[in-house]
Amino acid sequence: MIHFGYGVMADATTDYDRNDRRIAEYLLEHEPSVNLCIGCGSCTAACSTGRMVEFNIRRLHTLIRRGETLKLKKEIMKCMFCGKCQLVCPRGVNLRNVILTINRALEQTG
Amino acid sequence: MINFNLFVLPFFLGLIYVVFAIGRSWYRWIRSLPASDKVRLTTMFRQPRQVLLALGEVCTEALLHRRMWKRNPLLGYMHMSFALGWFLLIVCGNLESRYYSGSHLNAPYYPIFLKFFIHDRLVIFFEVFSVPGFFRFLMDLLLLFVLSGLVLAMVKRKRSKWFGLKRTAEFQLTDVVSLTCLWLIFPMRLLAESFTAGYYGSGGGFLTQSLGNLVMTVMPFTSEYIPYSMWWGYSLVLGLFFITLPYTRYMHIPTEVLLIFFRHAGIRPKKWYSGFSDAEVLACSRCGVCIDVCPLNEAGIVDAQAVYFIRGLRDQYVPESVSRMCLLCGRCQEACPVGLHTDSLRLIKRRELVSGQETDFSWLASAAPGPVALETRHIPRQAEVAYFAGCMSHLTPAVIRSMRRIMDQAGINWVQLDEDGSVCCGRPLMVAGKDTQASQLMEFNKNQVLATGARLLVTSCPICYRVFREDYNLPVRIQHHSQFILDLVKTGKIPLQAHFRKVAYHDPCDLGRGSGVYEAPRELLTKIADLVEVGQDAHNAQCCGGSLGIFTATQEQRNDMAAAALDVLLENQPEVLATACPLCKKTFAKQSPVPVKDIAELVCDAMPNPVYCSASGQSRRAGSYAT
C-alpha cells in the first residue's frame, strides 16, 4: 500500500438501505408515538440540557430513525429527564420514554 | 380407642407441607434482609411492648380487617367472617377436642375431624349449658359465621359494587383451584358433620344436627360410607388448599402477619429488592382495592394497577411497559388495606430495569452556571431566600412572576437559582429508576443553594420540593411556596385585599400524599377565597395525569385522566381551579373550562399594590430590602 497523504473519506450520506436500523425498529415498536414527530423543534427549544450543552433531542431521535447511531450513546447520556420536552410537544410524543426505550435498545443491540 | 383414620392423611400431609413452606419462606426473607433490618427485628423482640403492639395489629388487621371495614362494611364483614371465623373455629375446636380427649396434646387433625371420631354421646338441644353442648352450639355458630362470609364472597363475584368495588382483580388458574378448595372447605365440613350427626342421630349442634335429621327424614340412608366419604372430601379439599396455598394469593394470610412484625420493627422499603419486598409482594391479598382508586382506569388501562404489578413481581414477570405505567401518585398506597408500599416496589423494579444504563453529566461542570458563575453574575452572596422555580415552572412563567412579586412585596432578599433555566432537581431521573445518576444533578444543585448562603430554600414545584426534602440533606429549611407564602401572610409581610369566590383546590400528588402538605395551601387559600368542596381531595385526591412518574401512557390516556380528575374537581362549580404545581396547572389548563391558577398567582392577584419586579434577578430591588 502506498501512502498518498490523503485517502477515501467516509460518506456523509445517510444510507438508509444499509444502516443498522435495529434501534429504530425497537423504538418504533415500543414507543410508537415517536412516529408522530413533525420536526417542529419545540422539544429541543424547551430542553433544559440543550440550553447548556450541545444536545438536540429532536435531531437525535430523527437520526435514530434513519439508522444513524454513531454518536447516539454519548449524546443520550446527557438527558436529565426533566420532561419539559414532553410537556411542550404539540404531537404528544412520549419523549421521556423515548429516551428510556433508546437506552434499552442500546443495551439489547450491544 | 385410636383416633385415626386414613382419610385424615390428605389434610395432615397438606398441613405439614404448608407449615414447612411458610417456614421456609419466612426464613428466606428474614435471611435476605439487610443486616441493619435484622438488628431491628431482634431488637423488637426484646421489647414486649412492640411485640404486643404488633400482635394487636395482627388481630385488628389480619383477623378483624379494620381497614377493610373502614372502606366498606360489607367487604370488611366478608373478610372478617373468613379470617376471624376460621381462626375461632380452630381455637374453639381445639378446646373442644381437649375436653373430649382429656389431653392438652392432640394430633393436629383430631380437632378438625372431631365429629367423625366423637358421635356416641347423646346431647340434646337444650343441653347447651353443658360443656359439650356449649361447644357444639358454639362450633355450629362459628361455622354459620364463616358460611355467611362464603355466601357474601359468592355474591361479591357478581355484585362487586355492593362491596364498594367497581372492579375486582382478574384470576389466575392457581387462584381458581385454590379458591374452589377454599369455598368447598366449609360446605364440606357442614355436610360431613350433618350427615354424621344424622346417621348416628346425635353429636351435632343446632345446625348440623338439624340438617342431619332433615336429611335422614328426606332421604334415609343406612350406609355409614356416605358420611365417611364426605369426611374424605373435607380432608381432601383442606389438604389441596394447603398444598396450593404457598403458590396462590392465599399466601397473603401468613405473610401479612410477618409483614406486620417487620413494620413494627421499623423496617422500611429499601432502594433494592429485599426480604421485606418479598414479604410485601406475598402479603398482597389481591383484594382489588387498589384497582378502583387507580387513575389509570380513567384512561382504559386495566393491566398495570398495583395488584397486577405486584402479582407480576411474584411471578417474576413484569413487562417493562407495566413497570413504567404508573403515575406514582400514591393513591393505591394510601388505600391499600395491607399498607403495602406500592410506589416503592414499582421504583425498585424500575431501578433494576435501568441498572446497566449510564448517564453523563460531566457537561455540568463547564456548561451550566455553577456557584462560581453565580459570583460573577453579582448575585448577593448572602440572600435570605434561595428560590428554585423548577423546570416545569419555566413553562408557567406566571408562577415565577408571581413569586418574584410576592417576595419583593414582602421585602425579602431573595435570589433565584434557576433564572436562566434549571439544572433538573433529579427526581424525574429517580422516578425512572436512575437514582445514582440523579445524585450528580443533586450535588450540583446543592452547591448552588449553599453558594447563596440562604437559610431557606423555596420551590414552586412539588416534585423539586419532595426531592429536596427527602434526598438532598440540605442544611437549610425547605419550603414549598404555599408554605412560604402562608408564613409571609401570617407574619403580615404581605397584605391581602381581594377575595375570590368559589375556588377549588387540587392537591398535587408530590405535595399532598408525597410530602404530607395538605393544610398550608388550604389555609392560605381560605384567606383569599371561598374554598368549594371537592369530592375526592387531600389523601384521596385524583392525580392530574400529567405526572412525571409515568412513562408509557400516551397523550390521549393522559388527557383522559386529566378529564376525569377535572370532573371531580369541578363538581361544585368553582370559578377558579387552584393548584400548587406547575405540572398540574399545565395539565389541567388545556382542558379546564375555568381558569387554572397556581396559589402564588392567586395571592399575587389578591395583593393590593403589586410591586412589579424587573425581569432579571440582578437588577431587581432585592438589595434595598436587605434587612
Place this chain on the structure above:
Amino acid sequence: MYKNIIIVGGGIAGMAAAAALSEIGMEVTVLEREKLPGGHVRSWDRLFPTLRAAKEVLDFLNKSLGLLTEIICDIEVGSIVPTPGGYTIHCTNGDIFTTGCLVLATGYDLFDARKKEEYGFGIYENVITSADLEKIFREGNQVTTCGGQVPRRVGIIHCVGSRDEKVGNIYCSKVCCVTGVKQAIEIRQMLPDCEIFSFYMDLRMYDRHFEELYFEAQQKWNVNFIRGRLSECAENPDHSIILKTEDTLTGHPLKLTVDLVVLLVGFVPGSSARKITGSLGLLQGTDGFLLPADEHTAGNRTLLPGVFLAGAVKGPACVVDTIADGRATAVEVYRYMKHSEVAK
C-alpha cells in the same frame, strides 16, 4: 326564466354551477370535451380527507343537474369571439353557439412529470404519478412494481411541478399534500407490509380534517415523513429506484431505495383555457391561471360582461372548494342576468 347560458367545461365546477342555475329555473348548456361529464374527478378513486368514493360525488352532481340542463359531450371549443351583445362559441366540429352569458369552467391540466427529468418519469418504469396510482385504485388493481411484484417500499414525492422555479411553477398546488397522505394510507391499507416514505418540503394541511388525516397516517399507518425535496432518482439493476434527498431535519444527505415512486403531480393551467384566453383577451395571473375581476370581492366574475369563471380554471382547488365555487358562480350569473338587458 333566463335562457341560453353556456358553461364551457363539464367538470365538477361546471356541473355544480349548472345544477344551481337550473334549480333556480335557468336553462343551461354545458359543453364537455370528454365523452362523459365529471372532469378529472372521474379519474379519482376516493376523495380526501374522508376517503369517500369520488363516484358518489359525481353521482350526486349528475342527479342534481335538473331538467333545464343540457350537457353536450364530446365537443371541443375552438375559440370564443365577442360579438355585439354576447359571445359566439366556435367548436372544432363546426358547431356554433351564441350566448350572452358564458361560464368558463375549463379546469386545469396535471403537470407533465416528464418535465421534471431528474425524477425519471417515463424513463424508469417504477416511477409513476399520483394520477396513475388513482387509476390503479379506481380499477381495483393491485399496486405492483413494473415487474408485477408487491412493493416493499414506496416513495411518495411531494411538490412535483409545484413550488419549483425550475419547471416554471412557483405556486403551490394545494391538494397534493393531502393527496399524498391519502394515497400513503390507501397503499398501507392495501399492502400492510409495505413501508411508505413521503418526501415533503412542507406539509400544507390547510383544510378541515387534513391535519387529522396526517396524524392518522403517522399514528395508525406508520408512514415515514422525511422533510426534504427529492433531488434525483436513479435506477438499480433490479429496477428499484434510488432516491436522493437531504433529510433536512438531520442535516444529512439521504439515500434510500424504494420499489415504487409516486410523484404527486400538481396543477398547471388548462390547455383549453389558454386557447380561450387568447381569443377573449382574459387576464392571466403570473401563474398562468385566469384572473377574476377582483380576487376578494368578485371572485367569479371577469372584466368582460357576461363572462364568469368557475373552479380550478382560476388555480388549484380541492373538490369541496370547486363545487362551492361552481355554486357561487351560479349566484353571480343570476345577479348578472337579472340586472342586464340580456334578460328578456
Place this chain on the structure above:
Amino acid sequence: MNIGGKRHIWKDYQKEIAGDRFFYVRSCVRQNFFPGSEKTFLRIMKEELGKDVFENAAHTTCSGIGYHSDVVPFETTMTMVARQFALMTEAGYENFTTSCITSFGLYNEILETWHHFPDVEARIREHLHRATGRTFNKPANVSHASDVIFKFRKEIGAPGNFRLVSKKTGKPLQVVEHIGCHYAKMFPSKGVGGAEYPYVLTGMIEEWGGEVIDYPERRHCCGFGFRQYLVQANRGYSISCTKKKFDSMAPYKPDFILTNCPGCPMFLDRWQYALSEMKGTTYGENGLGIPVLTYEELAGMILGYDPWDLGLQVHQVPVEPLLDKIGIPYDPGRKFLTMDGKPMGQPLAPSHLKFYKHV
C-alpha cells in the same frame, strides 16, 4: 428503463452543430493526459470527413482552470476568451469548436452573461481593445468537439468499420458514458440531450453498436472538481467521488467508460490505480480495471487506426482486453516504442491493478 422516455427528452434538447469551417481550440491539459486524442480529432475531421478545421498557434488557455480554482477573476477570464474570439474573427471563421469541456462551458457562460448584461460585453470589448487593439465577433455556433463527432457518428460508424460488439458472443458491449460536468449541467440546452440524460456520447455508442449502462451515480462528478484535486488537502474528496462512481457502476460490469472531458478520463483512469494502492480493490474483469477512453480514441478505434497511434499505451488501465473483445488488431511489441522504433521504457507494475499479458 424505458428508452422511449429518454428519446422524448432528447427531442427537447436538439442543438445546432455546425457542419464545416471549424475554428478549433485545443485544451490546456489533454495533450499531456491523452496525447493522441486531439491529433486523432483533426485526422478524422480532415482525412475521413474532409472538413475545414482551422487552428491558430496564438490561441491560449481560456483560463477556465484558473477561474474554477478561484485564482483568476471572471473579468480576466472574459477578456482572455474575447481574445480567442478575436483570433477566430481574424481568421475568418465563425464556428467555434472546443476540445475542452470546461472551455465549452465557460464560453457558453460568458456568451450568456454578455447576452443578459450587454454592458459587461461592452466593457470586455473595451478591455480587449485597450490591451491588444483587437475587436471580435461573437461566434455563430459554439460546439464541443464531441458534438461534432456526434454529428458525424454515422459517417464514422460506416459499414465495414469496427463495431462495439463482442467478437466472441456477438453481443453489444456495455458502456458507461461519462459526461463532463461543464458540458450541460450549467446550460442543459447547450448540450445534446440536455443535462439529465445527455445524448452526445450515448448517440455515438448506440450508433457504433454498443449499449449504454444507466447506473445510479451516472450524474456524479468524476472526482476532479478542480479545487478538489488541485489543492492537495482536498484530494480525499476527489478520490472519494471517483470511488463512489466505480462502486455504483461495478455491478453493471461495464466493458469500458467513454468520456468527453479532459479531466474525467484522466481521473477515472488514474484513480483506479490510486484506489487499488489505497484499498487493494480493483474494478473490472480479472483485476485489470475498466478501460477509459476519450471519444476521439474510440472514434479512431472504430475507424481502425493503430491503437498505439491513438496513444492508448499511456492509459493506466490496459486497453488490450477491450481491443481483443472488439477484435481490433494491434502489435503488442510496438506498445512501448518511440517513433524511432526504440524502447521508451515501461512503467513499473502496480501492486494490485494488473498489467495485461498478451497471450
